[in-house]
Amino acid sequence: MITDMYEPFVMHFASSATLALQRARMTRTLLLRMIRMAGLRDPKETGAHVNRVGAYSVELYEAWAKARSIPEEEITRVKDIFRMVAMLHDIGKVAIPDNILKKAGQLNEEEFQIMKTHTWQGARIMGESESPMDSMAIEVALRHHEHWDGTGYPGRIDVETGRRLDENDTSGLKGEEIPIFARIVSIADVYDALISTRVYKKAWKEEEVIGAILEQKGRQFDPELVDLFMEILPTIKHVQEKYPDQEE
Numbered sequence: 701m702i703t704d705m706y707e708p709f710v711m712h713f714a715s716s717a718t719l720a721l722q723r724a725r726m727t728r729t730l731l732l733r734m735i736r737m738a739g740l741r742d743p744k745e746t747g748a749h750v751n752r753v754g755a756y757s758v759e760l761y762e763a764w765a766k767a768r769s770i771p772e773e774e775i776t777r778v779k780d781i782f783r784m785v786a787m788l789h790d791i792g793k794v795a796i797p798d799n800i801l802k803k804a805g806q807l808n809e810e811e812f813q814i815m816k817t818h819t820w821q822g823a824r825i826m827g828e829s830e831s832p833m834d835s836m837a838i839e840v841a842l843r844h845h846e847h848w849d850g851t852g853y854p855g856r857i858d859v860e861t862g863r864r865l866d867e868n869d870t871s872g873l874k875g876e877e878i879p880i881f882a883r884i885v886s887i888a889d890v891y892d893a894l895i896s897t898r899v900y901k902k903a904w905k906e907e908e909v910i911g912a913i914l915e916q917k918g919r920q921f922d923p924e925l926v927d928l929f930m931e932i933l934p935t936i937k938h939v940q941e942k943y944p945d946q947e948e
């Protein structure tokens with residue numbers, strides 16, 4: 701029978717689909733463990749913060765993708781991996797010494813320079829890109845502190861050493877040179893840092909946070925993403941309630 705002829709193929713695809721699923725599940729578990737480890741190192745980046753940044757980021761991506769009529773299946777697929785990737789944005793902080801990472805007060809200039817290395821240290825942890833998810837994770841870790849107007853960091857550097865490719869070029873990446881996923885995480889991360897209580901600051905009022913984000917439209921942040929973020933604010937508020945800060 702013709703169906704018998706196809707059976708080996710069907711079996712083959714069935715088992716590789718199972719394998720792929722298993723692999724995806726394993727990757728997810730490992731990533732969640734990495735995120736938990738990073739949370740242990742850095743008391744300022746709580747699990748709730750990381751969950752919120754992941755969730756805001758996928759909402760903002762969805763709004764951006766819909767505005768571009770990206771097919772629904774692709775949006776769903778990307779959201780799934782982007783959530784993990786966004787959660788890993790500060791993974792490079794595991795490489796920052798305790799006296800800087802856990803300092804209660806403001807960092808001095810020298811300490812801040814060291815803190816800034818968490819961007820490329822994170823990209824290094826992710827290693828060479830083996831999958832679209834890896835490259836997305838590298839981009840986000842490396843570029844989530846770049847500013848739309850080019851005043852962010854780390855700019856054009858060698859990811860292995862953190863050295864500038866051109867000593868005279870001290871600016872950051874600009875506009876659409878900054879990967880879209882990093883531009884999204886940048887807004888999500890700053891919004892959450894401002895709206896929440898941290899060891900070193902009180903939570904800002906909602907109007908103050910919105911004001912600060914709007915003020916940075918076209919400066920720190922991609923103007924289109926700021927507009928989309930304002931449109932989806934009710935959803936963002938919803939995410940906030942879903943992942944409240946826990947007493948630790």
Ligand SMILES: [Fe+2]
Pocket residue numbers: 789790818844845
């Ligand atoms: Fe960061």
Ligand SMILES: [Fe+2]
Pocket residue numbers: 745749753790889
């Ligand atoms: Fe963060």
